[in-house]
Amino acid sequence: MQEERRLEILGILSIALSVFVLVSLSGYHRAEEPYLVFLTGEDRVDIVNPMGPLGLLTAYLFIKLGFGYSSIIIPLLGLVWGWFLFAKKELADVIRGTNYGLGTMALLSVTIGVFSIQLPMEDAVSYNVSGLIGGVLAKLALDWLSIWGTSLFLIAGFLMLLRGYFNLDYYGPFVNAKEKWDTWRTEKANQKEQQEKDDAKRLHTQDLKSKIDSQKERDEAEFAPATPDPVEENAAEPVEEESEPETNEEENLASPP
Numbered sequence: 001m002q003e004e005r006r007l008e009i010l011g012i013l014s015i016a017l018s019v020f021v022l023v024s025l026s027g028y029h030r031a032e033e034p035y036l037v038f039l040t041g042e043d044r045v046d047i048v049n050p051m052g053p054l055g056l057l058t059a060y061l062f063i064k065l066g067f068g069y070s071s072i073i074i075p076l077l078g079l080v081w082g083w084f085l086f087a088k089k090e091l092a093d094v095i096r097g098t099n100y101g102l103g104t105m106a107l108l109s110v111t112i113g114v115f116s117i118q119l120p121m122e123d124a125v126s127y128n129v130s131g132l133i134g135g136v137l138a139k140l141a142l143d144w145l146s147i148w149g150t151s152l153f154l155i156a157g158f159l160m161l162l163r164g165y166f167n168l169d170y171y172g173p174f175v176n177a178k179e180k181w182d183t184w185r186t187e188k189a190n191q192k193e194q195q196e197k198d199d200a201k202r203l204h205t206q207d208l209k210s211k212i213d214s215q216k217e218r219d220e221a222e223f224a225p226a227t228p229d230p231v232e233e234n235a236a237e238p239v240e241e242e243s244e245p246e247t248n249e250e251e252n253l254a255s256p257p
Contacts, residue, residue, distance in 0.1 A: 011086025018078030024055035030128050067109035068131030100165045109134025
């Protein structure tokens with residue numbers, strides 16, 4: 001019972017501090033510097049930050065000296081921690097999420113710093129968005145790795161974070177692509193083999209049909225009745241007419257006078 005009461009108190013305190021930091025960060029104005037907090041008398045100016053002087057110092061520390069606007073991840077994680085403590089839930093998942101959240105914050109800050117250096121919006125490079133830590137790390141990476149090496153490692157870092165937290169399978173698409181490629185090649189090979197079989201069957205059928213037609217023509221030519229040639233008949237008729245007078249002359253010589 002005492003343990004539960006302590007967890008609820010820690011949860012409420014964590015939620016309160018997280019809300020304070022979150023509102024302080026949201027009310028940050030880069031024109032406000034820490035020395036404004038210590039001004040007194042006529043030099044004193046009004047603090048714009050909704051959380052007052054302490055909110056100004058907090059925002060200055062997290063944003064300008066820290067990891068820039070990506071520091072908003074810290075109070076968000078604090079809210080999650082406060083709720084888990086208040087609800088007395090297991091902290092294994094929130095610890096894992098905190099590690100990946102802090103890694104994401106650092107990578108975002110360095111990435112913004114790289115863009116601030118490579119694409120400066122002002123004459124002088126400003127680390128107001130990326131924060132001093134993120135900007136210095138970005139400058140160090142660019143000096144030692146150039147833009148190409150820095151981009152390579154930043155992309156690899158984001159891929160590792162996504163792979164670790166969401167358990168994404170980067171190798172799966174390559175396996176699926178290989179399976180689809182193998183399936184496509186197998187189908188094409190089967191289609192080609194089937195086409196060759198169909199062509200062989202068609203050629204065999206055509207050859208067999210031509211042989212049958214040839215045999216049929218030979219059979220018809222062999223068993224067909226012989227027909228007389230009209231030219232030969234016409235040539236034989238005059239020969240028979242010329243032989244008749246010779247026969248009559250022979251008969252006249254044989255008969256008595």
